[in-house]
Every structure is written in C-alpha cells, then in structure tokens.
Amino acid sequence: MQSLLPIEVDAHLTELVTAQHLDPVLDDMERRAEAHGFPIVGRAVGRFLELQARMVGARRVVELGSGYGYSAYWFARAVGADGEVVCTDTDPDNARLAEGYLRRAGLWEGVRYHVGDALEGLAAVGGEIDLVYCDIDKHGYPAAWEATRERLRVGGLFLCDNVLWDGRVARGDQDDDTRAIVAMTREVAQDPRYVSAINPVRDGVLVALRVA
Numbered sequence: 181m182q183s184l185l186p187i188e189v190d191a192h193l194t195e196l197v198t199a200q201h202l203d204p205v206l207d208d209m210e211r212r213a214e215a216h217g218f219p220i221v222g223r224a225v226g227r228f229l230e231l232q233a234r235m236v237g238a239r240r241v242v243e244l245g246s247g248y249g250y251s252a253y254w255f256a257r258a259v260g261a262d263g264e265v266v267c268t269d270t271d272p273d274n275a276r277l278a279e280g281y282l283r284r285a286g287l288w289e290g291v292r293y294h295v296g297d298a299l300e301g302l303a304a305v306g307g308e309i310d311l312v313y314c315d316i317d318k319h320g321y322p323a324a325w326e327a328t329r330e331r332l333r334v335g336g337l338f339l340c341d342n343v344l345w346d347g348r349v350a351r352g353d354q355d356d357d358t359r360a361i362v363a364m365t366r367e368v369a370q371d372p373r374y375v376s377a378i379n380p381v382r383d384g385v386l387v388a389l390r391v392a
C-alpha cells in the first residue's frame with residue numbers, strides 16, 4: 181500500500197519513528213512484508229497506534245485482522261506486562277509467525293491469538309474492552325463496527341485502518357469494498373456516543389473515542 185502522503189513526507193515520518201525506536205525484530209517483520217507483498221501498517225502508523233493505546237491507558241486490546249503480528253507489536257508495547265492483546269486472523273501460518281516474532285521481541289507474554297473469524301474472536305472476549313483495532317477485509321468493516329460499538333468502555337477507542345483506501349472513498353465509481361468503508365465511516369461519524377476523526381497518515385486511520 182502506497183502512502184497517500186507525498187513520498188518524501190512519508191519517508192520523513194517513518195525516519196522519525198525509526199530514530200525513536202530501533203528493533204531488529206521490526207526490521208525483520210518489515211522485510212517479510214516487502215518480500216511477500218503483505219500489507220502491514222508500517223512504522224509511522226504503528227507508532228501512532230501505540231500512542232493512541234497509551235493515551236487511553238489501554239490494558240485490553242482486540243485486533244481484528246492481525247496478520248503476523250506487526251500492528252500487535254505496537255499494541256503489546258502499549259499495554260505493558262500486565263496487559264492483554266487478543267489477535268485474530270483466519271490464517272494459522274500468520275499466528276505461528278506472529279508468535280515467533282513477538283517472542284523474539286519479548287512481547288508475546290500478554291498476547292492471545294485466535295485463529296478464525298475476527299468477529300468470532302471478538303465475541304469470545306469477555307468483559308470490557310479498552311481498544312478495538314480493525315484491519316480485516318474491507319467488506320467486513322460495517323459488521324466489525326456493529327460488533328464493536330457496544331463492547332468498548334466509555335473512554336475506549338475504535339481504530340480502523342485504510343479508511344481513505346487510496347483516495348477511492350472520495351471518488352465516484354466505487355466498488356463494494358470502498359462502499360463498505362464509506363458506510364462504516366459514516367456510521368461511526370453519526371454515532372452520538374463517539375467522537376471521531378481520520379488521521380490521513382499512510383492510508384488513513386480512523387480514531388473514534390467513546391464518550392457516552
């Protein structure tokens with residue numbers, strides 16, 4: 181996924197984050213993404229996710245669509261040793277890879293990985309949730325929001341990746357995935373219990389804070 185930002189601006193953001201936090205495990209995860217064309221969020225968004233989680237004091241995070249653990253890496257840092265990150269993905273190979281990378285990074289302790297449908301994984305999590313991060317197949321976004329909106333505590337966050345979808349959300353002639361992203365984004369914007377905005381970094385990250 182190419183960033184929507186000018187390439188040199190994106191490189192600047194990435195370089196700033198890299199200067200703040202060096203880890204050869206992250207380098208390896210990024211090399212895998214490059215080699216296999218796998219869509220990880222990248223460093224600038226990763227750091228942003230960590231920041232969001234820390235800002236609401238998140239202790240329990242649920243990821244919808246975890247891949248091999250790159251975004252979970254940042255959430256695991258944020259929740260700390262006593263926290264919990266529930267990863268979900270349909271692909272068992274991703275779960276195996278995530279365990280390898282996150283163990284090496286010293287972050288696997290608080291991670292649980294549900295192999296299967298993301299919304300089933302979410303439903304299996306009991307109690308209050310501080311943060312849900314959505315990065316599944318785009319046609320699933322409206323259902324993901326529907327399943328999440330009641331589950332977050334007041335003061336919790338819904339974060340969702342790819343909400344600008346390479347600019348397609350603002351153009352005519354939209355396909356099903358684009359329409360699903362737009363429909364979900366409108367639902368979030370119109371929910372009076374949430375205050376939301378989109379950070380246009382990379383492919384757009386929706387941030388929605390539950391206020392009531």
Ligand SMILES: C[S@@+](CC[C@H](N)C(=O)[O-])C[C@H]1O[C@@H](n2cnc3c(N)ncnc32)[C@H](O)[C@@H]1O
Binds near residue numbers: 222244252274
């Ligand atoms: C964009 S990748 C996730 C990348 C990850 N968030 C990161 O940045 O490291 C999307 C992942 O979601 C998984 N996925 C898509 N739809 C899903 C669903 N309905 N339930 C569970 N996993 C799903 C795919 O297998 C894929 O690994």
